[in-house]
Amino acid sequence: MDNKSLKIVVTGDICINSLQWVTEPQNNKGLNWQSHLNVHNVLKSGESLLLAKLVALATEASIYSPKIDDIEANLSKDFLRSTAELELFPVSADEKKNDKVYRVKRFLGFTGPFSDTPKLLPIANDDANADIVIIDDENNGFNSNEEFWPLALKAPEKRPIILYKMNNPIGSSALWRQLEENHVEKTVVIINGEDLRSKGVNISKSLSWERTAQEFLWQIHNNPNLSFLANCHHLIVPFGLEGAIYYRDEGINEAYLYFIPYESEGGSFKDSQGKMYGLTSCFVAGLARSIASESYNDEDLSSLIGEGIREGIVASQKYFVNGFGKNVEEFQFPNPKIFTEEKKDFIYKDLIQDVKIPNKENNNYWYILRDKSSANLAEIAYDIVKNGVKDALKSIPIAQFGNLQTVDRTEIESYRSIKNLMWEYICTKNTVRPLSIAVFGTPGSGKSFGVTEIADSIAPEVIEKLNFNLSQFRTPADLISAFHKVRDSSLKGRIPLIFFDEFDSAFEGKLGWLKYFLAPMQDGVFMEGDSIHPIGKAIFVFAGGTNSTFKEFLGEDIEDENEKKQFLIEFKGAKGPDFTSRLRGYVNILGPNRTDEKDQLFIIRRAMLLRSLLERKVPHLINDEGEAQIDNGVLRALLKIRRYKHESRSMEAILEMSMLTNAKIWEQSDLPSKEQLKLHVDEEQFLRHLMHDAFYSEKIESLAIEIHNKYRMINEDNKNEDVVDFIVPWDNLSDEFKNSCREQAIHIPNSLLKINYDIVSVKENPKVIEFTRKELEILAKEEHTRWYRHRKRNGWKYGTVKDNSQKTDPGLVSWDNLPEEKKNKAYQMVKVWPEILAKSNFKLERLKFLPN
Structure with a gap:
């Protein structure tokens, strides 16, 4: 990258990071201090100072920024300082690898400046003609001190590209007013998703990319605290190290989601791998790298931002993995390798997918799977079985929990909710109440498998699975015996994962077992005679046997008012509401059968x-x-x-x-x-x-003959020379034209998949359906393309006159350039397909896709 002539100003709040870590004694034979634990301390640049270093590595441009030549020698008490404790952490989550690097174990807090306001620094050799201005606003004084702002920002006639990294999303600062009044067209605002959430913006985390994207869009349009951002021409919100949303308002509101398909927000790295500061700064540096690479070209800024988001996600992931190296004092931090692409890299820009977020409120049925794939669901399904999930779904969000994989948004959100609940419960100390969740699904749908895989993916070493089928219990004493086994497991230091199968089965009446679980669920104890026994830490999983969904368990599917009223009376009498109030989550398991008309996956x-x-x-x-x-x-x-x-x-x-x-x-x-x-x-x-393929293959010849006969009927009044060779009887047709009809017959099933129809062999002649105008358009275009390729393979070429001997045809043009008369002929041919197929006992069955 040759950006030496490019001028980039990087400035903002200043912070010095103090890093501390402990090493084992050097030896026990030297000086006394060497035989004790050694505490190390080093100072590193933070906030805008770190951002300037990252941008310099990313862009290789001329960087103008505040400078401290020797932090150790020139450290002033007027600077804001933060302190972090480091520790060696595994480079990756792969337990087989022993490589470790230093990362942050915990952030110890800030050391305030000597005065109330942290010291700021002027920009060394500031230049009003800067091409790009990058600001790190941590809400520590810079946004109200105009004297430290870049010259290019204060000069109204200057129009640099501005990357504004904002920590505190408020629109009342002097700096924001300056940007809004003079630079809004070319200002790109970057706010971390966690910073938005910390200000009370309700955006779910780690459930599904679809939900995160839709909730963000709702918040930006409806939350008054974010109204000032809704007018941003360019707004970027990174979500963890795995995704980001790009919102743009240049006359038309549009939002795009960028994401790693096989990861959720926060899923790339475990808590056991430590933390890092400067991740958003690294993201901004990657963004700057893309914008700087094309700043002299007349390139659309939005397309550069999209590429920059990919650069930023990749760079921040590599930044985290590198950490502070194996030796903090010798490691070059930040490391230049985070902005170079190497064959051994674990992540590439091409892995980052993007999709436009539909601007529809309450669109609960939006699936990225639909928008990212031009193929029919059946084609995708075949590809999954043939080539594997990751190969077939490279651009689709996939959730994996141990051996469980799913792409269904509903399942992903449910499973991740349960995983989050389990994780929080396992990590919480001194809890006395079991975690209670419910699982519903038809028999054989895999209720226990899914929850077990989630538990094993979190803490397999401490969880012990127990299973009790309540339909086989005869008295409450059987349940007490089960609780004793749960307690025994807990006393051994394990966390029992207990499946109460068919908890909704009848006992002493409908839902009779529910009342016996109320005390254990609420207080974590069970009674045996006059004795009260604590259960200990445990996870209760109530697996439905008679109800396949949570709504069905609550009676919400009942449509008849009298029947519903009676159900609610019985439900209340069986302590159903009390039981439900003690649940902390539920999941409806979707098995291989279709659940309803809306279930297309x-x-x-x-x-x-x-x-x-x-x-x-x-x-x-x-x-x-x-x-x-x-x-x-x-x-x-x-x-x-x-x-x-x-x-x-x-x-x-x-x-x-x-x-x-x-x-x-x-x-x-x-x-x-x-x-x-x-x-x-x-x-x-x-x-x-x-036998579908065999049945269809047997009918190819008869279908081809019928296609030809229909063509003759359509053209029976046409005396043009260009069709005379086609309207002869089948036996008199040339081999080339016979093969063209056969190829059309063979191709019909694939064409029909384009409009979500499948062909099914039936015993009787089915009813003939009619295609819509839109469906006819798709089929006719597809058929013209097939015919065009067939002719080309047989040596035909475009010519203004139809000539069989010279093999020229004026119809050998793209669909868009085809005359309306010939388009109408194509419409007529595909329109008769249902009739032709019905005569051969083939029924057209709609493969309903996801609703719009």
Whole structure:
């Protein structure tokens, strides 16, 4: 990067960071002090001084900033100082690696200046003609001291690009008024998400990227405390080291989310890996790197900001990993390598995805999966099974908890809520009340698996799983016996994770067990006769048996008013409200079956489950390239079957009943018999899906003939020479034109996927559907593209005149340049597809996508 002639001013609040750490005794044979623990201390630049160093490394430009030549020698009590305790922490979360670097163990606080106001420093060799101005406003005095502001900021005629890193989101400071009045068009405001939250801005954390993005948008439009930011032309809010939102208002409000697909906010690094200051400064330096690289070109600033956000996320991740090095006093901090890309890097800019946030309030059904993928859900599902989750969903948010993976936003948010609850509970000391959560789902949906994987991903070394099925208990004494086992586990220093399966089963009436859990849930004790026994620290997981969702448990799905009234009376009598008030969270487990009409991701869940089963049960069917060896018919049947009778257990059973021990590919002949399939699926429907390709292949010739006959009917009154060769009977048609009809027939299923239709083989002639105008447009364009490529492969080229001998055709142009007359012919051809397919016993079944 050659930016030597570029002038960048970096200034703002000043802070000196005092770092302290302890090392083991050097030896026991030397001087006395060497045989004791050694306490080390070093001073490092902070706030705008650190930011200036980072920007210099990132941009390699001429940096004008406040300077302290020798911090140790020139440290004044007038400067603000912060103190942090360092410790060696693992470089990565990988327990197999032993590499460690120094990071912050804890921030000890600030040492205030001798006077009330921290000392500020002037900009060395300040230049009013600066190209970029970067400000670090930590609300420690700089924003009200105009004498220290850059010349380029105070000169109204100057128009530099301004990167304004703001710690305290208020619009009343003198500095903000100056920027708003004179520099708002080219000012890029950067505020950390945690700083917004600390001011009472309610944005959820680590649930899902969709929720974070939508809640941010609501806050920026509705929170009066942020009204001054809503008019920002460019606002960037980093969320952890894993994502950021770019909000722009240049006449039209737009917001974009940038994120690492396989991480949530705060998920890249564990608490056991320490902390670092200066992360947002490093992000700003990465942003500056992108803007500086194109500042002389007539490049759109917003596109540079987008690239800069990627630079910032990557740089801040590497900054954290490097920490203060293995030896604080010898390590170059900050390290130049955080702004260079190397082959061994663990993160690259290309990994950072972006998506436009829909500007709709209460859009609870927004899924990044929809906006980031042009493929049909069925195509994505096939790809997941064939090539693995991460390969198929590189740009989609994926949540992983141990062996559990999900891309469904609803599941992601529920599981992460439970994980956050568990983590807080495990870390809290001296708690006497169990953590109570509820899990609902149909039998076989994987209720215990999901929660167990979450617990194991948090603290596998301290959690002990216990399972009790209440439908098998006969008296309250059975429950007391279970509580004793829980207490025994707790007394051993473990945290019992107790599954009370079918807690909602009948006992002494509807929901009869609930009243027996009230005291243990509230007070952490249970009674046995006159004795009261403390349970100790424990996690209660109440798994529903008769209710598949939390709403169903509460009776909210009941539509009949009288029935609902009666339910609520019984629910209250069974202590249902008291029980519910003691719950701290719940999750509805979505199995491989479709839950309702709004559930469009069931096929993705099936694909992820099937891929997981293949990897765990029959790994020999996955080759060295990670490709699953499975017949297309088998894959189609497993993914498309309408319902599994026993949810995930049925899918697992079909795999286990197949003869795959010595198989190299899962063939149709390896499947269990029709009678065995009947235990788990509708066997007739399964076999139709299984044989779909064979059924369709058998009909290709008849479909091609029917396509040709329809073409003849459409053109029967057309006497033009360019169609005369096509309107002859099928037997008189040339091989080239016959092959064109056959190729169209073969291509129909793929074309229909573009408008979310699938073809299903049925026994009788189905009802013929009609496409909408929009669907016809998509199909006609797709068919024209297929025809265009077919002609090109056969040596045809564009010509103003149709000539079969010279193979020229005026129709060999893009769809947009095609005359309306020829477009209408294309519409007519695709319009008759449903009729042609119906005659061959193929039904068009809509694959409803996610709602808008």
